[in-house]
Amino acid sequence: AADVGDDLVEVLFTEAQIQTRIAEMAAEISRDYEGKDLVLVGVLRGAVMVMADLSRALDKHVEMDWMAVSSYGSGTKSSGVVRILKDLDADISGRHVLIVDEIIDTGLTLSWLTSNLGSRGPASVEIATLLRKPEALQMPVKAKYVGWDIPNEFVVGYGLDYRETYRNLRDIGTLSPSVYS
Numbered sequence: 001a002a003d004v005g006d007d008l009v010e011v012l013f014t015e016a017q018i019q020t021r022i023a024e025m026a027a028e029i030s031r032d033y034e035g036k037d038l039v040l041v042g043v044l045r046g047a048v049m050v051m052a053d054l055s056r057a058l059d060k061h062v063e064m065d066w067m068a069v070s071s072y073g074s075g076t077k078s079s080g081v082v083r084i085l086k087d088l089d090a091d092i093s094g095r096h097v098l099i100v101d102e103i104i105d106t107g108l109t110l111s112w113l114t115s116n117l118g119s120r121g122p123a124s125v126e127i128a129t130l131l132r133k134p135e136a137l138q139m140p141v142k143a144k145y146v147g148w149d150i151p152n153e154f155v156v157g158y159g160l161d162y163r164e165t166y167r168n169l170r171d172i173g174t175l176s177p178s179v180y181s
């Protein structure tokens, strides 16, 4: 049977490498937030895998909440406008917030989300992302915890999709050109 990984032309990060890096990030986060009330905010849908693994690798109690956001118009992010499809259930006022996402590409999503959550009176707002594309960045985003910086290539797996497929791939990689044609 065909495996979802068969369409990859190159594996950038294996499942084992991802888990090792997540564990390192989790150790750092556990240290930094020791004794603090922490709310993890996962950005649906791509962040589901990172959220599940990062939260379970932490050495502390956390609350987990979710937001779903979308760009206005026909999915183009260039408009710079973001709307909330699903807001937090939690009141984050006075609390420490860590936004969890799997990738910072142009930076629009997390730049907007950081300022939106920041306006709700939290004790702090920081970002943890597994991947970041420095060359693609269009908006200033300060991520405190970054798994890896990667080149400006289209990647799938571990939450990252191409037309809603490949999110459940355990590795992260680049797609074979034949998939696009």
Ligand code: PRP
Residues within 6 Å of the ligand: 043, 044, 045, 046, 047, 069, 070, 077, 101, 102, 103, 104, 105, 106, 107, 108, 109, 110, 161
């Ligand atoms: C992707 C990804 C990040 C965001 C990064 O989500 O999961 O959240 O784009 O891109 P940016 O830095 O250019 O904003 P997307 O909006 O495609 O939705 P998804 O999480 O449901 O895949």
Ligand code: MG
Residues within 6 Å of the ligand: 043, 044, 045, 046, 047, 101
């Ligand atoms: Mg996303």
